[in-house]
Amino acid sequence: MSELILKFNLPEESEEAKITFxxxxxxxxxxxxxxxxxxxxxxGNYSDKEEALLEEINKLFIEGLDDNxxxxxxx
Numbered sequence: 208m209s210e211l212i213l214k215f216n217l218p219e220e221s222e223e224a225k226i227t228f229x230x231x232x233x234x235x236x237x238x239x240x241x242x243x244x245x246x247x248x249x250x251g252n253y254s255d256k257e258e259a260l261l262e263e264i265n266k267l268f269i270e271g272l273d274d275n276x277x278x279x280x281x282x
Contacts, residue, residue: 234280237272241281244268 215224247253248261272278 238281241268 213227215221215227217224244261244265248258248265251258251261253261269278272281
């Protein structure tokens, strides 16, 4: 069985440790935001201007995930 052990030099790397331990919550928040945005785009009753803005926000959001090499976690 494979094993992965993360080690942090505390207190110097305490911020990195906090981010690592919060990653599951961050993933859930991002996933929920992505799904809510998708629902609004697909099922919302918006003006053309509002719909275009939602599409632009979604595009920027997806690009940000891709630029940070995490998009594959959300497809």
